[in-house]
Amino acid sequence: MTAPAAITPIEFIFLGTGPSNAIPDVTCLTRPNPSCKVCLLATQPAERDSRPPRRSDPRVAEVQMWNKNRRGNTSGIYRYRDATGTIKNILIDCGKTFYASAVQWFVHYNIQQIDAVILTHDHADAVMGLDDLRSWTLHRDGPVQSTIPIYLNQSTYTVISSIFPYIINASKATGGGHIPSLTFHIFDTPTLTTFPPFLINATLPVTPFPVEHGRKGSDPYYCTAFLLPHLTYISDTNHIPAPVFELVRRSENRVLVLDCLREKDFASHQGYESAIPCAEALGVPRVYFMGFNHECEHGEFEKVLESEEWGKGLREKGVKAEVAFDGLVIQL
Ligand SMILES: [Zn+2]
Ligand SMILES: [Zn+2]
Known part of the structure; x- marks a missing residue:
């Protein structure tokens, strides 16, 4: 997906993988x-680190860097420069581990503002951190920002309305606690034949598309994936429908973030037995797998x-595939 003249994609930071x-x-x-080898490794500090800090104030001590097997819920920050040259930070998903990931990576990379949030679906690991966004909109030293725009489809909005009624309607708050100021923007739910694009903050074009993520009764349960300028983001899927392959191929994006739970497929996620052939078929030149379990x-x-056995097909298709980890920064 080419970027409009006013947009310059910069980088994507993996907050959780x-x-x-x-x-x-x-x-x-x-x-x-x-x-459990992976969970034990995850308790170890990082040895050498490829995630240099960008912090400016030495009074904030450097955060502990961990072994690459330590992983939060899948999430990331898409960063671009707008027409005025200002860097914008778009958060994709805000799940159960969002706040811990923010303490780690927002501090490490000196990220302040959240210019918008896009939500992929209504599962807890994608939405349960929304309440923590109040730190950005309410603060004793003044808010970082007055509100945070949230882009989501109708079914995700319906679930959030039942989990967090007080965020949607402050009159439903009890006990006098603080409430984040969020502004909801509902985008048209894509189907297998239509992918209605929308603009984030009237500038950043996004094309949503559906991928299967387990079942809902006898029907597939769909998670939304996104085409952003230069980046295709597919976080939660066990099956990518055929029309979506064409959409992703036609986008000519050069970077793909793709779900991969473990070796074997699972009811709601693909293992690498499917994710690697999927990456070969999509043919995006740079692929970053994420979403690994222990x-x-x-x-x-x-x-x-x-x-x-596994890498040859990728190499033959000219696909450079890597294993993402929390805090990894990739250029767009
Ligand atoms: Zn474990
Ligand atoms: Zn999910």
């Missing part, structure tokens, strides 16, 4: 004789991608 429970899973650590060790999956 893990499953709904995040890694480490606490019960892997508290059981007698813990044996059956998938970072270094071992890197070796899988290098292997003849």
Whole structure:
């Protein structure tokens, strides 16, 4: 997807690359004789680090950097420059681990404002952090911003309305607590034949499209994925419908973020047995897999991608595939 003249995509920062429970899973650590290799690694500090800080104020101590197997809920920040040269930060998803990820990566990369949030679907690992956005809109030293625009489809809005009625309607608040100021923008839900685009903050074009993410009764449950200028983002899927392949191919985006839970497929997520062939078929030149659970060790999956068995097809298609990790920054 080409960027309009007024938009210059800069980078994407992975805030989280893990499953709904995040890694480490606490019960892997508290059981007698813990044996979960990935969760144990996730408790280790980083050795060498490829995530240099960008903080400007030395009074804020550097945050602890962890082993690449430590993973929050899938989420990231799309950053671009607008026509005035101002950098804008678009948060994709705001799940259960959002605040912890923000304490880590917003501090590490010195990110202040959230110019908008886009939500992929209504699961807890995509929406349960919305209440924590109040830190940005209410603060004893003055808010960072007066409100945060939230872009979502109608079904996600309906679920959020039932989880957080007081965010939608402040008169439903009880007990006098603080409430974030969020402004909801409902985009048209895409179908398998129509992908109605919308603009974020009247400037950034986004094309939503549906991917299957498990079942809802006898029908597929759909998660929304997005085409942004230069970036295709597919966070939660066990099956990508055929019309979507054409949409992604035609977009000519050069970067793809793609769901991959572990080796084997799962009811609501693809394993690399499907994600790697999917990346080959989509043919986007740079692919970053994310969404790993504790059956998938970072270094071992890197070796899988290098292997003849799994990596050959990607290389033949000219696809450079990498294993994403929390805090990874990629240029767009
Ligand atoms: Zn574990
Ligand atoms: Zn989900």
